[in-house]
Amino acid sequence: MNPTKEQIYRDVDALRGTILSINDFIHDNPELGNEEFKAVELLTRTLAEHGFQVETGVAGLATAFSAIYQNKQGGPVIGLLCEYDALEGLGHGCGHNLQGASIVGAAIALARNLGDLPATVAVYGTPAEETTSGKLPMIRAGVFDQLDVALMMHGGDRTTVDGKSLAMNMVEFVFTGKAAHAAVAPEKGISALDGLLLMFHAIEYMREHVRTDVRIHGVITDGGVVPNIVPDRAAAQFYIRAADRPYLDTVVERVYNAARGAALATGTQVEIHEMKTCENKINVESLNQLLLQNAREAGIQDISPPRSSTGSTDFANVTYRIPGACLRVAFVPFGTSSHSTEWVEAGVSEAGHTAVILAAKALAGAGFDLAADPATLSRIKEDFRQAKDASYLL
Ligand SMILES: [Zn+2]
Ligand SMILES: [Zn+2]
Known part of the structure; x- marks a missing residue:
């Protein structure tokens, strides 16, 4: 020594x-x-x-x-x-x-x-x-x-x-819709929560078709306030991860498209906020x-x-x-x-x-x-x- x-x-x-x-x-x-x-x-x-x-x-x-x-x-x-x-x-x-x-x-x-x-x-x-x-x-x-x-x-x-x-992107998705009385005039509302939930579903369908090192995990941070108001805002945070940055970038873009597609399908708007990025x-x-x-x-x-x-x-x-x-x-x-x-x-x-x-x-x-x-x-x-x-x- x-x-x-x-x-x-x-x-x-x-x-x-x-x-x-x-x-x-x-x-x-x-x-x-x-x-x-x-x-x-x-x-x-x-x-x-x-x-x-x-x-x-x-x-x-x-x-x-x-x-x-x-x-x-x-x-x-x-x-x-x-x-x-x-x-x-x-x-x-x-x-x-x-x-x-x-x-x-x-x-x-x-x-x-x-x-x-x-x-x-x-x-x-x-x-x-x-x-x-x-x-x-x-x-x-x-x-x-x-x-x-x-x-x-x-x-x-x-x-x-x-x-x-793992390389990681931490992202917030905020969907906006239109509030309305959920029983009296639901036809006047646009549910931001619908857009958010549809995005979660679209991401579930992605899981079969990404590499096994990919991790996508999200929580709903805002799902509306009370059931009798059509939620005009809904939000989720996701961590999206993969073993290397170039592949992760392709996965992140697919997740963003899931959000955009869900917004289009439900007539909502989605904002994507990139919160933090870690490299591998x-x-x-x-x-x-x-x-x-x-x-x-x-x-x-x-x-x-x-x-x-x-x-x-x-x-x-x-x-x-x-x-x-x-x-x-x-x-x-x-x-x-x-x-x-x-x-x-x-x-x-x-x-x-x-x-x-x-x-x-x-x-x-x-x-x-x-x-x-x-x-x-x-x-x-x-x-x-x-x-x-x-x-x-x-
Ligand atoms: Zn820790
Ligand atoms: Zn630690």
């Missing part, structure tokens, strides 16, 4: 109290997306106390931040990204309390042990992963452009690095392997293959710009679904605490390898270029 890495692990252990109190505080004070003020205050204060240059309000987002530590001039810029938003009505059901704690531990231990190696450790706090996606405006503002790699951790039911995530992950296998190797070195024995079924993440949009990988670290029993009370409870359990510390060591170790070995970084960048080109050709 590299002696500097051993020192990095000792430093993470020495910071254990600080790291775990951040984890527990964020867990016990769950904040919704774009309102994560307490988490940001604690994370940025801790990083500033350890010599990082902190900036809040990054990309115009009140709860986005950067914390930069430059060691010598030049060298790679190693990005460590964290999320800290909770789920409405549930708390930290996605384990985002683990992330900031772990990243702070990794960043401080790495910064302390760079020695003469030129490198910059760049921590970014990215709000609202579960809702509006802070990373998207941060990408548009060019916040991550200076990075050579972006690393994250996320809790999970197994320790792995995913090889993929650009997979850089050499970077995944670097993270997993460092997870093993940090003491994680049980490493699983990548998950075969994944969701979507705004981190994938970051991986379209720069090589990125997220280490998922087991802290709940295998098969336990996220966005659940089991995940909330595990966030402050011994398993949760162990995951935070191990991830801090693994990420700091990976950061050290990237700073110490320019050949590793060049290979990762080359793999990234190839994987990105291949994804455009799908």
Whole structure:
């Protein structure tokens, strides 16, 4: 084992109290997306106390931040990204309390042990992963452009690095019709709900004729007010997903046509609002392997293959710009679904605490390898270029 890495692990252990109190505080004070003020205050204060240059309000987002530590001039810029938003009505059901704690531990231990190696450790706090996606405006503002790699951790039911995530469009459909008394003068009304329901049916018929990786799931967010008024407004939200962007674009257009067709058939109008777009992950296998190797070195024995079924993440949009990988670290029993009370409870359990510390060591170790070995970084960048080109050709 590299002696500097051993020192990095000792430093993470020495910071254990600080790291775990951040984890527990964020867990016990769950904040919704774009309102994560307490988490940001604690994370940025801790990083500033350890010599990082902190900036809040990054990309115009009140709860986005950067914390930069430059060691010598030049060298790679190693990005460590964290999320800290909770789920409405549930708390930290996605384990985002683990992330900031772990990243702070990794960043401080790495910064302390760079020695003469030129490198910059760049921590970014990215709000609202579960809702509006802070990373998207941060990408548009060019916040991550200076990075050579972006690393994250996320809790999970197994320790792995995913090889993929689904591209996704989040869309709202609003149908409008004409209100009327549903018994006295139904012939004078046009039901917006009819248009909406017909769109749902049309989408059901699509399911047989799309690839098996496609996911289309919607809920009605407005279905009218009372039965005796013909609804003049009805609305639904849909997430439409597929393994790659080019195919997803074709599916999305078919869903839009289902909405337009349903509107035409029912005499309603439909407005389509595109709410959020996630790309599929650009997979850089050499970077995944670097993270997993460092997870093993940090003491994680049980490493699983990548998950075969994944969701979507705004981190994938970051991986379209720069090589990125997220280490998922087991802290709940295998098969336990996220966005659940089991995940909330595990966030402050011994398993949760162990995951935070191990991830801090693994990420700091990976950061050290990237700073110490320019050949590793060049290979990762080359793999990234190839994987990105291949994804455009799908
Ligand atoms: Zn989640
Ligand atoms: Zn999550």
